[in-house]
Amino acid sequence: MGIFSTFLLFIIGLIMIVKGGDWFVDAVIWFADKTGISYGIIGATIVSVATTLPELFVSTLSSKEGLTDMAVGNSLGSYICNIAFIVGICALIKPIHIKDNLFGIKGSMMFGYLGIFYYFASDGVISHLEGKILVALLLLFIFINVFELKKGNGKSKNTSREFPNKKDLIQNGIKFAVGTALIIISAHLLVDTGVEIANFLRIPKQVVSLTLLAIGTSLPELVTALSSTIKGKQNISVGNIVGANIFNMTLVMGASALVSDNGLIISQQTLALDIPMATIVALVFILIGTSTEKIGRLTGILLLALYGGYMTILF
Template identity: 60%
Template structure:
């Protein structure tokens, strides 16, 4: 009976996340149109911050309780899942058109941040000081987004002049945005909690759980948000969301996890020589494909999914 209840909670969490993603993307699209902020910037900041909350809470709590492997596995596993699984699946549903200029800059920053993290992690630990450095990298990312928005100021002013603001619509979309984000986070926690119980039932190792079940569970907000954005022809929100979420995982999530840990984040050989290199591989395929072809094609999507499946087989 208890096993049935766990599976019921899992599916309720899934439905909650789906509805939350729908509300959240609708509100994000409205914000982009009314403010004139490019949708890729909306996706890379507001949307990605909200969809990365599950990773943030899971990793910081795990790190504070002395479980570095779970904190790291969740964050690094999510960077792999976000591209290999989420982008792979989304591009199989529908090829993703790329806004080349903004994409190249943010994609390069994402890869650069992963390289920086690898350099910091080579000695086997991310210290308190290094955690602070990761947080500073996030501030730099926000500054870049602000400067990009200022470059679009002419377009923004034009959009503002042509927009009619209605208090009722403003309040409605704020409610949709907050409610959508709340549904996503609550649904993700329901999925993660029930998912761990399912893993225990089938006796799956903890390290594998953090890199797979937890990573996939906490990446479900990105998956749902990205799929909904693709269906609504808002590819830039989808792409911006994934890039922003990965940057947040490498800076805010891992940085905060190092700060709340008494002894820092300990890095395993598997993280250094399997997880990070694989994350770099899928990021490179994603960024180069988008920069050169101006789209993530179905073929690229299938390649990313194939890499993810091979990765899961290696872990198990």
Template identity: 55%
Template sequence: MANYLIYILFIMGLIMILKGGDWFVDSAIWFGEITGASMGLIGITLISFATTLPEFFVSTLASKDGLSEIAVGNSIGSIICNIAVVISICVIFKPIKIEDSKFDSKALMMIVFISIFYFLASDGLVTKIEGFILVTLTIPFMLLNFYQPNKSKITREKINFKDIKVDLNINILKFLIGGFLIIYGADILVNTGVEIANILRIPKKVVSLTLLALGTSLPELTASLTATLKNKPDISVGNILGANILNITSVLGVSALVHPTGLRVMTSSLTTDIPVAILFMLIFTVPGMLRKKIGRFTGILLFSSYVVYIINLF
């Protein structure tokens, strides 16, 4: 494939996820308002599951082919990107006020889950049984979400059911097309991004932790930034918390299950990448817990720390 065509496809993929993210979040907000679901619940379930699909497919397919380095690097790299890139960009644009009453519980769950993964991977191998344990951690995460308080002020008396019937078809279409554009656009970005990396002769580990992780995190960036700009901060925060938890439980868990001999974790991941992910989680969650707000300073600190981390990878 000619080099110029690779760059054109890369730009096309970027446009697809940007537009897809706009439609996807619009439809998710509409469904939430009609059903009375809280914005945090929408962000941490519906959007989180959809935007995590690129990481899921990339990591599980790589693991099935025996490429543990790519599977782990993509997942851990995406967790780092979700916080140090997605959240930092969102709060730099617009500081986020934490309105989710269960933010503390979800944040602690995220940190505990990655600590469990670190413990299971400390011997350099996550077995199929340990992968199953990670997958089962999704259950308490989902149960917590079912008790999400309802903050919507929409009542049945305010709903025009005739308008809903018309809008329902439109929003279902926007939801499906938006989700497709996000996932397929991310797939194009990943494929073309890897080819660009090969052209530039970037090492495999750096590709999985940076370019591949950034590519699969673009749906989270699009959805969270769109939600932030639309003044729906609970969706952006909930999306990242949910996506990171799913990366640990579902993505890494299933990757261990489908790998022929168990998911192998490199020493560099145990000594550098996972500790960096935990550090970024603390920088992200502690201000939210203590001050119920994530400000621009936190965003700048996260993003600048990410730049230092990336430079050290080369």
């Protein structure tokens, strides 16, 4: 495939993922309004699962083929990108007001799982047993969301009392399914063409996994967050970022370790640079979000500056 065709497919992928994200968020907002489940819980569960599928697919496939450095780089790079780049951009567009009562707990869980991953990775490998533990940790996050919903904290004030008619149900069901499919398919199209572009430009594989691959598989989170911000449903984007990062550290990393014959091999760069950067941006996001209950434009600029500095070091 020529470089012109590759760039053309890359642009097509961008168009597909923008439209898919728009339909997906529309359907999620409708579902939240009809069921009374808060936007935060919807974002942390249903949206997070859907938008993390590209990371899960790419990382497990890479790990199974013996490219464990790409599997780790993709997942950890997405963790950093989700906070520093995506939250940063959304905060610049419109300050993010955090209305989730359990944001502090969920944010601490997101940070804690990163710490557990670092502890497991400190000896240079994530074993099969440690991979199983990481996957099992996801159950605690699911329990927190179920508990929040049962206690009534997850109820939305925007609930429509009218029973949805069949036409609306079918229409939004189609939007959700087609939107999800477009996000996932276009994300893979963007990753594949992006890697080809990177190879053409002779960018190192490790840098590709932490940058182009991570950004490519984080595009669903980016599009969902931007669409949610523009539509004024920012708790969907906050819940999605926290949930997606928890999924990255548990399900994605755990499954990648399990499908690899020798577990996940961790590089020195991961321990010395990537995890510390993830720690810094996570702390900024959690501490400011918890203390002020919002992520303002100045925080957005700080996060983007940190991401820019990280990209500069990598290249």
